[in-house]
Structures are given as C-alpha cells and as structure tokens.
Amino acid sequence: xxxxxxxxxxxxxxxxxxxxxxxxxxxxxxxxxxxxxxxxxxxxxxxxxxxxxxxxxxxxxxxxxxxxxxxxxxxxxxxxxxxxxxxxxxxxxxxxxxxxxxxxxxxxxxxxxxxxxxxxxxxxxxxxxxxxxxxxxxxxxxxxxxxxxxxxxxxxxxxxxxxxxxxxxxxxxxxxxxxxxxxxxxxxxxxxxxxxxxxxxxxxxxxxxxxxxxxxxxxxxxxxxxxxxxxxxxxxxxxxxxxxxxxxxxxxxxxxxxxxxxxxxxxxxxxxxxxxxxxxxxxxxxxxxxxxxxxxxxxxxxxxxxxxxxxxxxxxxxxxxxxxxxxxxxxxxxxxxxxxxxxxxxxxxxxxxxxxxxxxxxxxxxxxxxxxxxxxxxxxxxxxxxxxxxxxxxxxxxxxxxxxxxxxxxxxxxxxxxxxxxxxxxxxxxxxxxxxxxxxxxxxxxxxxxxxxxxxxxxxxxxxxxxxxxxxxxxxxxxxxxxxxxxxxxxxxxxxxxxxxxxxxxxxxxxxxxxxxxxxxxxxxxxxxxxxxxxxxxxxxxxxxxxxxxxxxxxxxxxxxxxxxxxxxxxxxxxxxxxxxxxxxxxxxxxxxxxxxxxxxxxxxxxxxxxxxxxxxxxxxxxxxxxxxxxxxxxxxxxxxxxxxxxxxxxxxxxxxxxxxxxxxxxxxxxxxxxxxxxxxxxxxxxxxxxxxxxxxxxxxxxxxxxxxxxxxxxxxxxxxxxxxxxxxxxxxxxxxxxxxxxxxxxxx
DNA sequence: CAGCCTCGAGTTCC
DNA sequence: CTCGAGGCTG
Numbered sequence: 001x002x003x004x005x006x007x008x009x010x011x012x013x014x015x016x017x018x019x020x021x022x023x024x025x026x027x028x029x030x031x032x033x034x035x036x037x038x039x040x041x042x043x044x045x046x047x048x049x050x051x052x053x054x055x056x057x058x059x060x061x062x063x064x065x066x067x068x069x070x071x072x073x074x075x076x077x078x079x080x081x082x083x084x085x086x087x088x089x090x091x092x093x094x095x096x097x098x099x100x101x102x103x104x105x106x107x108x109x110x111x112x113x114x115x116x117x118x119x120x121x122x123x124x125x126x127x128x129x130x131x132x133x134x135x136x137x138x139x140x141x142x143x144x145x146x147x148x149x150x151x152x153x154x155x156x157x158x159x160x161x162x163x164x165x166x167x168x169x170x171x172x173x174x175x176x177x178x179x180x181x182x183x184x185x186x187x188x189x190x191x192x193x194x195x196x197x198x199x200x201x202x203x204x205x206x207x208x209x210x211x212x213x214x215x216x217x218x219x220x221x222x223x224x225x226x227x228x229x230x231x232x233x234x235x236x237x238x239x240x241x242x243x244x245x246x247x248x249x250x251x252x253x254x255x256x257x258x259x260x261x262x263x264x265x266x267x268x269x270x271x272x273x274x275x276x277x278x279x280x281x282x283x284x285x286x287x288x289x290x291x292x293x294x295x296x297x298x299x300x301x302x303x304x305x306x307x308x309x310x311x312x313x314x315x316x317x318x319x320x321x322x323x324x325x326x327x328x329x330x331x332x333x334x335x336x337x338x339x340x341x342x343x344x345x346x347x348x349x350x351x352x353x354x355x356x357x358x359x360x361x362x363x364x365x366x367x368x369x370x371x372x373x374x375x376x377x378x379x380x381x382x383x384x385x386x387x388x389x390x391x392x393x394x395x396x397x398x399x400x401x402x403x404x405x406x407x408x409x410x411x412x413x414x415x416x417x418x419x420x421x422x423x424x425x426x427x428x429x430x431x432x433x434x435x436x437x438x439x440x441x442x443x444x445x446x447x448x449x450x451x452x453x454x455x456x457x458x459x460x461x462x463x464x465x466x467x468x469x470x471x472x473x474x475x476x477x478x479x480x481x482x483x484x485x486x487x488x489x490x491x492x493x494x495x496x497x498x499x500x501x502x503x504x505x506x507x508x509x510x511x512x513x514x515x516x517x518x519x520x521x522x523x524x525x526x527x528x529x530x531x532x533x534x535x536x537x538x539x540x541x542x543x544x545x546x547x548x549x550x551x552x553x554x555x556x557x558x559x560x561x562x563x564x565x566x567x568x569x570x571x572x573x574x575x576x577x578x579x580x581x582x583x584x585x586x587x588x589x590x591x592x593x594x595x596x597x598x599x600x601x602x603x604x605x606x607x608x609x610x611x612x613x614x615x616x617x618x619x620x621x622x623x624x625x626x627x628x629x630x631x632x633x634x635x636x637x638x639x640x641x642x643x644x645x646x647x648x649x650x651x652x653x654x655x656x657x658x659x660x661x662x663x664x665x666x667x668x669x670x671x672x673x674x675x676x677x678x679x680x681x682x683x684x685x686x687x688x689x690x691x692x693x694x695x696x697x698x699x700x701x702x703x704x705x706x707x708x709x710x711x712x713x714x715x716x717x718x719x720x721x722x723x724x725x726x727x728x729x730x731x732x733x734x735x736x737x738x739x740x741x742x743x744x745x746x747x748x749x
Numbered sequence: 750c751a752g753c754c755t756c757g758a759g760t761t762c763c
Numbered sequence: 764c765t766c767g768a769g770g771c772t773g
Contacts, residue, residue, distance in 0.1 A: 095764090209763070310754075339759060347760080364760050366766075375766095402761055402764055440767070441758095545769075547757045631756090633770050695772095 081156040081216070084147040087180060087237035090135060091152060092312055093128075093295065093319040099274060102296070105318045106270045109298060112307060112315065112693055122299040124246045125276040126264035128319050129231055130290035131186030132212050134162060137237075138179040141172040148215070152312065161215055164224035167231075169257040180236030181253060187211040188289045191227035200225070206357030207290050232258035233295075245299045266299060277320055284322065293321035306693060324396040326406060327360075329353035331391045334365065334420055336427050340456035341544050342444035344423065344433055346371060348393070348405060355395050355403065363395060363403040367440050368422040382407055388417045428452035437590030448648060454489060455481045457542045461491045465548045466540035467532065469494070470525040471518060490652050491540070495530065495659035498523045534561060534662045541653065543643045545636040553631050554640075561662040567622050568644040573615035574623035575641035578634055581608040630704065675745060676702025678714035683725040697746050709734060717742045 096102055106121065115121060135155065137145040146162030147155040162168055165185070172179070187195070192207040204210035214226035232253045235242060242249040247266050254260040263280055267273045277294045284291060298304050298316035307315040330351040337345045346365040353360055365371050365387065369378075373386045385408045387393065394407040422442065426433050431446035444450050448457070458481065459474045461467055472494070480488035486501055488494055501519075532540075539551035546554075558564040581604075588604040615623075626637045643649050680703050682694055694717070695705045709716060709728045716729040716736045729736050 205763085212763085337759090341758075343759070345759060358762065360761080362761065364765090366759090397761085398764060404760095404765090545757070549756060631770075635769060 081158055083150075084145065084155050084157045086135060086147060086153060086155060087137070089152050090133060090149045090155065090182065090236070091309060091314055093317050094310075094313045095293075096318050096320045097323075099270075102273055102277075102318065102320060103270045105296070106273075109303075109307065109316065113303060114693070120268060121303075122245075122247075123267050123273060124250075124264060124297045124299050125267055125273050125280075125294050126233065126250075126261050127280050127287070127291040128293040128295045128321075129184040129186050129261070130208050130292045131184040132208070132215065134158070134183060134185050134215070134230070135236055136162065136168060136181040136183070138172055138175055138181070140177055141175045143168070143170045156216070158215055160220040161217060161223040164220055165228045165230055167229050167259045172256050175256055176239045176242070178237055178239035180238070181232050181258065182234040182236055183230050183232035183258070185211050185215055185228055185230050186289055187214070187226075187228060190288065195226065205359075208357075229289075230259060231261050233260065241301065244301055246297045246301060246304070247299055249301065267296075273320070281322055291322075293319050295319050308697070324398070325356040326394050326396045327353045327355045328392055328394050328409065331387065331389060331393045331405075333389050334371070334387075336423060338426060338428050338444055338450065338452035338456070340453060340460050340542055342426070342433075342446070342450065342453050343441045344426065344444060345441075346420075346422070348387070350393070350395065350403075353395060356397050358397070360395055360397070360403045363393075363405055365405070368435075368442060369440060371420050371422065385410060386419055388413065388420055390414050390417050426450055426452070436586065438586045448490075448652070451481070458488065458491065460542045461540045462494070466536055467494075467529050468536075469522075469529055471522040472525065490655070492652065492655035492659050494526060495656075497526065530659065531661045531663055534559075534564070534665055537561070537660070537662045538564070541643070543640055545639045550631065550636055553629060555665050557629050560664045561657070565644065567626065568641050570618055571622035571626055571637075571641050572619065572645045573613075574619040575638050575645075577609065577612040577615060578623070579638040579642060580612060581605045582634065582638065584608045675715065677704075679704045679706050680715050680717060681706050681709050681713050681725060681729075682717045683709075694742070694746070701746070 094105075096105060106123075109115075110121060113121075133149045135147050135149070136143060137147075143163065144159075145157065146159045146168070147157055149155050163170060187207040187210050189207065192204070192210050195210060196203050202213075204213060210226075211228060214223055214228055217223045217226075233250065235249065235253075242252045247264070250260050250264060263283070265276050267276055273294075273296050280291070280294050296318045298307065304314070304316045309315065332349045332351060335347050335349060337347055339345060346367070348363040348365050350361050350363060369375065370381070371387045373380055373382050373384045375381050387405060387408055390413075392409040392412040393405045394409070395403055396406050398404045424433055424442075425431065426444035426446055429444065429446040429450035429452065431444055431450060433442045433444050435442040444453060446453060448454050455477060458477045462469050462472050462477060477488065480486065480493075480497075486497065488497065533555070535552040535555035538546065538554055539548050554564060558567060584604050584607075585601050588601060592600070623637070623641075626632060626641070627634055644653070675698065680698050682705070698705050706713060709725050709732065713729065713732070713734050716725065716734050718726045718729075718736050718738060726736060
C-alpha cells in the first residue's frame with residue numbers, strides 16, 4: 001500500500017464518518033421539524049448541513065447511504081432567487097384614462113391638502129416605461145442589493161444580475177448613507193429585435209417579456225449578454241432627504257450617475273399635465289422603447305408626505321395611461337365557468353389574435369347583463385349591442401392584462417345568429433342557477449354537491465393566503481378530486497391522505513408526475529400545516545364575503561377557534577332575523593325598481609323584523625359584538641353565521657377540525673405612539689389640516705377614528721365651532737384637546 | 750342617502 | 764386588473 005493510497009483510505013474514513021454524522025443530524029432536524037416539536041436548528045443551519053451532505057454524496061456516490069435524508073426529500077435547490085423584504089413597500093400606481101380622471105386627481109389632492117385656489121400645486125410628468133420595476137439598495141455608496149417588486153412587500157433578490165447592467169452604477173459618490181433607488185429595467189426596440197434575431201435563447205413576445213426574462217436568469221453571465229437598461233425615477237428607504245421636490249430629487253439621482261428620463265417636465269395644473277401627456281404620446285413611436293402612459297407626481301415632497309398612501313397606491317401619484325391597443329377577431333363560442341361561490345361566469349373563446357404583443361384566445365364576459373349589452377343598473381353598454389356566438393368582436397387588454405370585449409361589428413353578424421341564451425341551470429351539476437334580486441351574477445344552487453363548486457373551494461383552501469400547501473396546487477387538486485382510489489373531496493381528506501395511502505406509497509408514487517420523493521415532500525408539507533394560524537383557517541373556509549382582511553380581523557377579535565365558533569353559534573338565532581330582513585329588503589328594492597315606484601325599505605324591514613321570533617338576549621349580545629367589530633358589517637356577519645349553522649357545511653368544518661390545530665392569535669404588540677390603539681374623534685373646524693388628512697394621519701399612527709363620541713372614545717380633538725360632540729365628551733369625561741395639541745402629537749409620529 | 754374607499758371575487762397570460 | 768358590493772362618513 002503506497003503512502004497516497006493510505007492517505008486516500010483515511011480520507012474515505014473521514015468522509016464516511018462525516019456523512020454518517022450529517023445523516024443523523026439532518027434526519028433528527030427533519031423529524032423535529034415535521035412532528036410537533038419546535039425545530040432544533042435554524043433554517044440556515046439546516047440548509048448548510050444538507051448542502052454539505054449533498055456535496056459529499058455527489059463527490060463520493062459509492063459512499064452515499066440508502067437512508068440519507070437527501071434521498072427522501074429530493075435535491076431541492078434552484079428554488080430560484082432568494083426573497084427580499086423591501087425596507088419600504090414598493091407601491092403600484094393608481095390609473096387614469098381620461099382628462100376627467102386627471103382633473104379629479106388634482107381636485108382630490110387640493111381638497112385633501114386644503115389648498116386655496118390661489119395656492120400653487122406643481123406636479124411632475126414623465127413617461128411611464130413599460131418594463132419591470134427594480135429597487136436598488138446602496139449602503140455607503142455601494143450597491144448591496146437589487147430586488148424585483150414582487151407583491152410589493154417581498155420581492156426577489158436579483159443582485160448578481162442587476163450588477164451586470166451598464167446603466168446601474170455599483171458605486172456612488174456623495175450619496176446618502178442609505179439609499180434605495182427605484183426605477184425601471186427595460187429593453188429598447190432595437191436591442192429587442194436584435195436579440196430575437198440572434199437566436200440566443202427563446203423568442204420573446206415583446207420587449208417587456210424579454211427584459212423580465214433576461215433579468216430572471218439563474219446565470220448572471222446570461223443576463224450580462226442581454227442589452228438591459230435602467231431609468232431611475234424614485235426612491236424607497238433613505239437616511240436623509242434627496243431634495244425638497246420630486247423634480248430636484250430625480251435631478252439628484254441623475255447627478256449621482258443614474259439615467260433619468262429626459263422627457264420629465266414640471267407642470268402647474270391639470271391643463272399643463274394634459275399638454276405634456278399629448279406631447280409625449282406624439283413621440284411615443286419614435287422613442288425607441290415602450291411606454292404605456294405618463295406618470296404624474298406631486299412635486300413638493302412635504303405635500304407628498306402629508307398625502308400619504310392608500311392600501312396599495314400613493315395618493316400623490318397617477319399613471320395616465322394611453323388608450324389600449326385593440327384588435328378584431330371572431331368569437332367562436334361562449335362557455336360558462338362555475339366559481340367557488342357558484343357564480344356562473346361566461347368566457348369568450350376567441351380565434352387567437354395578437355393584442356399588445358400577446359396572443360389572446362379568451363376574454364371575460366363578466367355576466368349575463370354584460371353579454372346582453374347592459375350594465376348592472378340596466379344602462380346600455382356598447383350602445384346596447386349584445387354579443388353573440390360567431391360575432392366579430394374588438395378585443396383590448398384592460399390595464400394591459402385582462403382581455404375584454406370593447407365592441408361588436410354588427411355588419412359582419414351572420415343572419416342566423418341568435419342572442420346568447422344564458423343557462424338557467426348549472427352546466428356542471430344541473431342544479432338550478434338563481435339570480436338573487438339586485439345581484440348581477442347567477443349562482444348554482446348545488447352547493448357542495450356541485451363538483452365544480454367543491455373543487456373550486458378546495459383550490460381556494462390550498463391557495464397562497466390560506467393553507468398554502470407546497471406541492472398541492474390547483475392542478476393537483478383537480479387530479480385528486482377525480483381520483484377514484486385516493487380522493488380529496490373536502491378539506492379534511494387532505495389530512496387523511498397519507499394514512500389512507502397505506503399500501504406504502506404504492507398508489508401515489510407510480511402516478512404521472514409523482515415520484516417517491518415528491519410524495520414524501522407532499523406528505524411533509526401537509527403535516528407542516530396541521531398547525532395553522534387562526535386567520536388562515538377562517539379565510540380557507542371560503543365563506544362568501546369573508547376574505548383575507550375580514551379573516552384577520554375576526555381572528556384578532558376572537559383570538560381562538562373555540563371563542564369564534566362559540567360566538568357564531570350563539571349569534572345564530574339573531575342572525576337569522578337579520579338575514580331574512582335583508583333578503584326582503586333586496587327583494588323590495590328590485591321589485592320597486594321594476595315597477596318604477598319608490599321602494600318602501602324601512603317598512604319592509606320593520607315588518608319582517610316584527611314577524612320574526614325574538615332570538616333572546618344571549619344571541620342578541622353575540623350578534624351585536626360581531627357586527628360591532630370595525631370592518632364587519634351585517635352582510636358579512638350574516639354570511640358567516642349562516643355558513644356555520646348549515647348542517648352539511650358545519651359537519652365538513654368539524655371533520656377538518658379533527659385533523660388540524662388552529663393557533664391562537666397572540667396579544668397585539670406594545671403600542672408604539674401615544675395614540676396607538678386609541679379611539680379618536682374629530683369635531684369642529686380643523687384649520688391647518690383637513691379631516692381626511694387628520695384621519696389618515698391618526699390611522700397611520702395606529703389610532704382608530706370614529707364619527708361620534710361614546711364611552712369608548714379616548715380623545716376628542718375639537719376645533720373652533722365644536723358643538724354637541726364637545727359637550728357630550730365633557731359629560732363622559734373624555735379628554736378634549738385643541739388643534740395645536742393634535743399637531744404636536746401628529747408631528748411627533 | 751350619496752359618495753368615498755377598500756375588500757372580495759373572478760379573470761387572463763407569463 | 765376591474766367590477767361590484769360592503770362598510771363607513773358627512
């Protein structure tokens with residue numbers, strides 16, 4: 001035995017020992033993670049161990065052990081890019097399409113800021129580049145991270161790729177310590193044509209897709225060869241302000257070395273914006289890159305700060321879009337889809353046609369009124385022209401995404417074309433499809449016995465904001481739903497799947513698209529979700545009107561599943577009376593409209609109310625507590641309580657609850673500002689701030705703003721001219737402050 | 750009771 | 764992304 005052989009032998013010993021150790025540690029971590037114990041090591045440590053194990057096994061395949069956890073859970077990597085939580089949310093923009101939208105925008109801002117007619121309001125206008133937004137984070141002048149927008153909160157880390165783009169500086173001179181630059185990655189028309197002609201990679205439909213595809217390359221070397229460009233137009237987190245105005249801040253970005261759009265202008269009013277919009281539109285074809293509108297922003301940054309944000313958009317900006325591109329094609333036929341709530345939605349199947357660089361073959365038709373050429377109030381749309389199978393129709397992509405039908409060419413309509421007969425029965429289950437008075441959609445009455453509704457509800461159950469089970473998406477749900485041997489027909493079945501597949505994976509793993517590893521992975525993902533946050537569970541149930549936000553509100557209010565279910569059960573008798581009254585009112589309203597007389601709503605409600613049996617004090621209290629929650633109204637509450645009281649629905653929920661453990665909501669975090677968690681009321685005239693602004697400010701600081709003073713009010717802000725509210729506050733001993741004091745509090749936040 | 754704003758539901762294509 | 768409906772304010 002030579003020296004080198006013995007050394008190799010010793011190395012093999014070491015590798016074997018290391019592999020054995022890694023297998024043991026990873027297996028233990030897997031077990032702790034998937035059973036109900038707390039994980040024993042961090043995700044990062046786990047990944048490192050597993051990667052090391054994989055590496056060794058690849059280098060020494062003969063030493064790989066049959067019981068290695070890498071065999072069970074699959075090779076896993078290449079999940080794409082890492083996730084990045086934006087230091088400051090990347091918002092989208094409100095859209096405008098008409099001159100009126102622009103004047104409304106200006107008027108809304110003026111009234112929010114309480115500006116007099118003589119006070120100027122400057123705005124910037126710049127082309128809206130049709131690319132993808134990218135946030136660049138610089139720390140002490142060094143580019144440290146580039147992230148895509150994603151959902152606005154969490155994006156993808158594409159730093160290595162961004163570093164290959166020539167327009168993106170990697171070092172900045174004289175920049176703030178922390179600087180997040182926001183801008184758009186795009187590809188010019190010329191570069192796009194050359195890229196497609198070169199035959200490198202696939203053929204892209206349009207420059208935007210080409211830019212997106214190029215930026216999201218796993219290998220930065222590929223991105224480097226793609227001719228990507230970047231315009232900077234804004235910023236996120238900052239350690240110090242860039243300037244006092246939008247215009248100067250963008251100029252500062254240019255001075256730091258960024259490309260900024262040369263067509264940016266400063267305007268003084270709506271008229272100026274529209275003139276700029278018209279000029280930019282004229283140049284659209286000759287710019288050499290795609291734009292889809294003009295973005296307006298309030299110039300004064302202190303105004304921007306006062307205006308703040310709505311749910312997903314800043315109040316101080318508007319994207320004024322150019323008219324959408326359109327194309328004519330033939331409508332082959334109209335099909336009906338059944339949604340999770342039973343809604344029958346008509347979809348147009350089209351002869352494929354290119355609109356705005358994308359081939360479109362389907363378009364939404366909304367509902368039966370839309371096909372007939374009416375909106376929900378009965379007013380004509382498309383001048384009342386209906387849509388028939390075989391018609392020639394004009395397609396556009398609303399907001400550049402959703403294909404819709406703008407118009408119908410009657411001159412090309414076949415003589416034997418007949419108006420579309422909207423089905424009165426569900427095409428999936430045959431149950432009657434009813435349109436409730438006042439409703440615009442027709443709904444299948446089959447409930448959970450309708451396979452389409454059942455499968456759509458299941459898809460909702462596993463969706464992102466609900467149970468979010470890895471490896472169990474819409475496709476898999478369809479497959480399992482139809483499976484005769486191992487079916488998933490209701491949520492509880494998901495959690496009994498592994499137990500039912502007792503032939504040792506025999507049935508599942510041999511199926512197309514399912515290997516042993518993916519089955520193991522799926523079962524592990526399901527196990528992981530047996531413990532589920534209460535809000536997700538409520539949302540997952542798919543009760544009408546109960547979406548993500550309402551679910552979170554309910555979870556916060558009740559804290560635990562037992563508290564919620566108990567309250568809903570107690571409220572049931574009271575809810576019944578409300579639901580019945582609301583039904584009668586909707587019916588009366590529709591009938592009155594049809595007969596052209598005034599609806600007697602109050603009378604109708606009172607009549608049903610007095611005829612219904614008294615639900616009792618306990619039920620009344622539970623109901624009052626439910627509808628007293630901020631954001632929970634009677635319709636939502638009625639839908640919720642009714643769902644829980646329905647036998648079949650409740651039985652399904654109970655079967656699910658045998659399989660899972662809802663996690664209680666933890667107590668809210670410590671208050672951060674002196675008014676967080678408090679209820680405020682404004683009264684009288686505020687002189688330096690409008691009501692809307694004060695409200696938005698208070699809410700941003702964690703307070704709730706109510707309309708009237710009650711025992712639950714913590715603070716009354718009274719301006720001059722305060723009347724009954726101030727006296728009531730005095731009566732109740734509520735603290736009253738004036739506007740100066742309010743400004744101090746608001747300023748402090 | 751009208752007029753905001755936000756949420757929920759449904760939809761398409763990459 | 765859009766539409767319609769729900770919820771809340773003035």
